[in-house]
Amino acid sequence: MTYHSGKFVDLDPMCQNSEFFDLEVQIGHSIRGKMEVAVIQDLWPRIPELFRAPRFSSYIKSALYSLSWMKEVDENSKIVKQLKERTIDFWGKKEGKLSIKFTMDRYVRDRTKHNFTYGEISGTIGPSHSLESRQFHRFTRVLKGLGCNPRQGGNIRYEENFCTAFFHVNYEKSSVLVDFSNSFRKRPNGDLHDGILKNLHVIVPTDVINDTNFSKCPNDFTDLGSVLYKNKMFLYNMNSIQEFPPNGLEMTIYHQKAVERLRSIPLLVAQLEGKNCMNIVLRENSDGVIVHSLTHNVLRMDPNDTHSFEIYASQFGMPIDGLKISSFLPLNWMKRPRPMLDFFCDSDNPAINDPEDGVTLPEPTRTDQDGLILLNIKANNPGIKLGKYRKECTIDSQIYTVLLNYTSKNNTSQWCDLMINLNIFYDFPEVKEPTWYGNVREVFTRYAYLYPVMRPFIHLEDITNVLQRLRPLKMAMTLPLEHHNFMPISRDLSKKTTNMILRWLENPTIGNPPKVSLDDIKRSIQTAIRFELSTIPLYMTALLSIRPGYNKAAKKTLKHIMIQEMAHTTLAANILNGIGGKPIFNEASAVPVFPSPLPNNPDIVMVLGPLSKSRIEHTFMEIEKPAATVETRCLKYLLKESIHADVLTYKCPITTNPNTISQLYNNILHGIIQLEKEAELENTTIFTGLKSRQVKDDDWYSDVDGKPFAVTNLRTAKRAVAQIVEEGEGSDVCNPLTTSKHLSHYYLFSQMAKERDLIIHSNETCISEGKNRDLYMMETEYCHNGTNLQTCNITYSYNGPNRPLAADGIWPMIEDPQIWKYKINSKAHRYSLQFDSMYTKLLKCFHELFNGHTNKMRFCMSMMYSLLVQGEKLVRTPIEEGIDPMIGPNAGPTFTFIDEY
Template identity: 25%
Template sequence: MSYLQFPRLHFSGRFVFDPSTVNNDPEHFDNDTFQPRFHRRSRFTEDGWWNPWGSASFRLLDCVVTSVVGADGRLVTSGGIEPVVGGSLVDDGDRVSAKIQDLDPVQQGASQIWGLRLRLSDSEQRQVLYGDFRHASFVDLWGRCRRATGLDKYSAVYQSVIRFSPDETDTGSSPFLKELVESTADDELSIKFMLDGYEADWDSPRFGTGRIVGSIGPTASGEPRHFTAARRLRRPAEGGPLMDAPCRIDGQDRLHIDLGNSVPTSAPGGPPLDSIGLIQVVALPKGAGEPEVLAQLGPLDAGFLTERAGIATIQLGQDRAAFSNRRLALRTLDGTVLLEENSDASFARADDSVFHVYPPVRAGEGPTTTIHATRFGEPADNVKIVFDNAAMEDAKRHSDDNSLVAPPIPMSERGGLQPIQPVTTDRRGQATVRLAATDPGNPRGYIDGQVYNVDYGPEYSSSGGTGMQKEGQLNVLVWEEYKEPADIAWIPDVKPILQQYANLYPVMREVLDLANYHDVVKYKRRLQHVLTEPVDSPSHMPVTRDLSPGKRDAIVGWLRQERPPFLALRNVDDLRHALQLALELEHSTIPPYLYALFSLKPGRNHEVAEIIRSVVMQEMLHITLVANILTALDGKPRIGRPGFVPTYPNHLPAGVLPDLVVSLRRCSIEQIRDVFMGIERPERPLTKARTPYPEPVVPERIELNERGEVTSYHYESPQNNTVKMAQAISAEDLDTHLFSPLRTFFQEAEFEEFTIGWLYTQIARKISEMGDGIFTGRDRPQVLNWPGGAPGNLHRVYDVATAHSAIYEIIYQGEGTIGHPEYQGQPSHYYRFQQVVRGRRLIQKDGAWVFEGEEIPFDPDGVYPVMDDPDTSAIPLDSPGRLPSEQCDRTYGDLLRALNRVFNGHPEHLQEAVSLMYSVEVRAKELFRHPSAPGADTVLGPSFQV
């Protein structure tokens, strides 16, 4: 029994589907290469495709019962006769919507519906049936409408069961429903529906909608849920206008043929194509002779699909035994075969075909599926089902240059899904397949585990040996085994996982930013709930259902802590990760500073420009210092990649200063006060013994050897308060006067958590704890000579002491300033900016620091009216400003890539990189000639994208 017999209910209407299209492309899964433009929609397979802000939700729209057929075969189309006709079929509005999701970006041909709950009401809107749709993947996808060129040309089928609740079922007013419920088994009903005509053009009033047509019928114990184990009418080998169709002969000698997903349409979601004409249903002879015409169908009209779900029922003149060895076919009046059963009228299919497997899963313990085989519509025993264990995942190609971004990995190579052994059907025509898997590792890099597409089908013999008649495909995602760290923390463990989901589902940012520690902790109880929801729940997170149990459990355990740990520095790899984040943090301040600097008109606001430019140069020094530390730890600074470049407006990287939002704005007192001073906010950390803060290491007091190592230091003599030069200073004296005070400071200083100084102090302490032995890259090239003179102290990093010196330089110059306003004769960054806000230079007067120096005027009219937070990808392609904006971005990308080269073994090219900084300024100011939009009073500005 199934929907493909009587009693049967037919329905039709529309559906709404809101997919997130960012995750359609494998290149979008790599956090390191993700770009802001991937959140912008495009009409093609570029950027974020056509619906990047989708929620993956699936809902029914205006779906009504069009007719019912009782067990006696009587068709009823009037609600006056049968109250359920004209009633509505809706998804449950009492919880979040169902979801449709692909198995994997390289397997988008097995999209599953999860969490669909259906309510059936009669024509008086009384609820008569309520139940859950068991998750299923679509089958029989084909280009149904040849006149269409987009997604609206396609059609596919979902078949499953509805497990209804007897307590929520009221058949009292409907004789048909009473008959249907009494004829089914296990409180389940069989449901099949076809989706077609989906509109993906966002300019269309039907955007995001399509047609749904389907049927509901009884089930029987032991039958498959996701297909009808009966007969299969197939397309000829040379092709044809129709798609394969299931059919069966019931116990009343009636032949039911489901053409709901088989006949082509004249328009997307429209009626059957007129040219199909009349169709004959024939029984083919067992030997020579003419086919026997059983019935004539058509011409098929719109009502055939919407009123009867495209199912034709024929009363046979003979009993079913007469067709036990005769093949069935559909043909035109001139004898052209449209569909027919294969040579032995056989059919085989696995009930479940999509699997998520978390290794290790040994043989005999993994998930199973049942393959059902039929011959002439009856269970077929002793059918050997074989599997193409050489099958490889489909190779997904990059959308831009056609290069492979998902290299295919053969089964059983480097672990993963284990070869599937042949199975043979029993007397019921069934065979059980059980999967096993070992850890595949992470062969693809950009996404967890490995996906396998394994073809299967009956074995056949020929003169050339044995082969496989392909009938279907098993789609298996095998996750990598996750080793949970002992002290799991946001950095470096949790954020990389959740960052990916933040990238792929920007719609989540309307609720919370999964890449932001503070947002995640704020909503931790809700996240615990959705992460532990059953996989069939529409509230299950992630919506992709591709988070492995190992990673999920680790994140849930982390969330359950009273205060989920933010930073873990357990080893050198963690230190390198934290320093890479420090690089991103230092860089993230430079575009806002440059944006304000470039917005100043030539010859105007000279003092303000001088202050901002000096801060930018020191920020570049900070990047250099961090890169040198990372290099000394045998790490590789990564600067030119898209994931390194932040979007604006945004919070600072690494979770610091969570209440500060940084934007790209023209220069103004408000921007300097609210953002720049917020970035450079001073701190005065507490120390255990109230020890005095060390003086910064002044470049003029240091003497370096040819390798850039510190050999001598000018220090204050305690006897006569004069500068003493140590010509051949001992290591002990060097440590006493230069490095020991820094070591003490980092041991005792307690910065406020989530400040920049706090982050650097954690790094410095871990370096102290691990000792000089971790500096295995000390002999790798470092940047030691800044063109025109370093705006601070720049020396080789080769041990704990020199790393402390570099970190303290960053803190003291401005990032997390410790309260002293002066640095090397100039105010620290915070106080430099405060001079602009106060309008006066900072000077010492009577032993105190006061803003009573020379005036620093600010002229708002001396600022270009640049727009806020520009985005190159948002500029229309035909706009005169699009190309200049792209060229500016390209130049900025060249600068970052040049710096990446400099910091990774080629410091001799630093001058070339610095020169590119001036090229960026030239390109940026070219944009000021272009209005931000037609008629706008603002102009374009550099977006600093790559």
């Protein structure tokens, strides 16, 4: 039996209107089926004491198809047997459907909690009626509560503690069945809030009520019984569904007459004291009218698309004929920010429903005898007026929220409890021969930053990585919209844009790179920061895996490299601050994910794990690998004091797909020089950042060579790039020494892998017969420039003192540590969550440090030390309780950024 993950997708991050796509549902060991696409309904803050996602509750109503009646089902189960018989035979079909409705709340989004991703789901299931609406209870009536539409801000009023309840009247039995599953507030522990629910009764007024707001209790009413919320079975066994009058309450003629009055009088839920009504908490509309969409009320539309929404109106449970229904756009609604980095939008985003002519609404229409109308809505082009700005801020669409109202008998306009939410894409000229730089890169780059969760699978902003994955990209983008693997998962790409990308995937033309902009440089530097941040967890994990007293040389080397990588991160942040940017450390998009491809080099997959010779050779040395000779010469050329912008590209071409440190920083420095030289012609500068945001050498915490310094002009920017590149891969492929006469990181790791110190020789060619050489083939190849031998002034060999790397000096830590590999509430699980919490706090400290609070350096470094201590505790903790930590397997750090911490 195969399983796959369904997708929970927002129409828009601000408006939400979340939908389930391709969800499979299994009920115990009895039934399994696929759920039709469904929209969450009646989202409300059910548990206001909690924060963000866990406080909300909603319900989902849909149908299951492709049913499987599992072999494990108990043949003696009367309920399952009857359900199976009615589902298959009731409508005379071989395969039927099941109607399903469930309530979701208390979703745990905090990764530090032991029950992360868990939540509560309770609901009902039964045969599906052929005329039943998938998302609305067509044959029921509605009790409304203010909690489903609470006021913005302020204290919660008593009436706002309640949300919608659906009910059905059985006139033959003189009973009312009420579904309270999403109606009452809960406490944080999941229990119903009995302090609010006291003395709740279902009542039927004696006379017609003209007060549309139910501001007053009725003078005379019939009590159908109290809500049994104190019953232990009410919440879960009964799913908060109760029949009135309740079992045990003697049925009287008064109850029968009261139920009969519900044909023309609304039902109420009230708080009683004795026989006196104190508050109305749930109420049916005084005129009994409800208007809902029988089809999806959430839709994505392209320009010139027209969609017919089937609208149903009823009055006291019966279809209403001739009801006049109008549609309109509420203007000047809330702004809709997107969760993207600052360099995409630096001002307010366009409001919902703007421009107004982005959608064409129908004229007012009256319902037919079945209570039905077709509401035809046409999508226009919302991007005509806002053009590029809208495109950049909202990808390529705008949200429109359509409201409905109806005209009552006294000619007053009443709002319907229905919103139709549309995501309308903008139109643009068709691109027949798209290129990467001209068309595709812009779209893919936005998605790469908007949805960093995709990075473990693909770097959308990297052309090399994209070209390696053309086939799976094409497959994912041509799947049905409902499929769980459809791409993009957000489903917010227009048909024209999708077709343009598909044409490019068939013929992936690169095109000409656009002229570099300051925003391009800022993005590249942020990528460089992420590059530096990616190496620190890799090296720290290897460092933590070394047992006390073992592999001292390797431990010293790793500490030295980590400090320099932190200095490189600081210098990169200083460069970004120098040109007026804002380094980002406190967002998921700016933080590395493990495992995933290395930023700007997708051929290297970053996997956390213990120190080993293989990890040094195939990961660490690949990361710090020297660039080819042409890039080495390019860097030296860019570092010259005097350089003319008009010969930059000729002397030092931009690397289209930088995959080494020097290539990445060459491109950054190339752009900075070009833009600064152009600015000098206008007597200005691109170095406009505040000097107070610079972290200087006197702020630094270590005496290791290569301290950071302020970057305030072109000269210091060149110096910063030179230090980063030289200390990493080195300034010359044939010279392991930096200008400060220390080994670069690549050769420090090479010593660890060779288990011998490196010795320098001079005045020899790169490859010379008869010499005692033990070089990697990679190094030999890099000493060639084309077909010619590159002559080196310095050669080297690994014939120095031994530096053994003892395997028994490494903790038996697991490869690729992940939180799900640890048993919930185990010591390894708790220690790992504590580590991630400390790691998140450290990154947020860095964010403050590099955004103006330079006095926090030592505070951040003390947090780094605490993180190391916690990591040491983690790597000597077995995954299973009672196992010898010397044998393992032991836990390891996951370096996961907790977005909500």
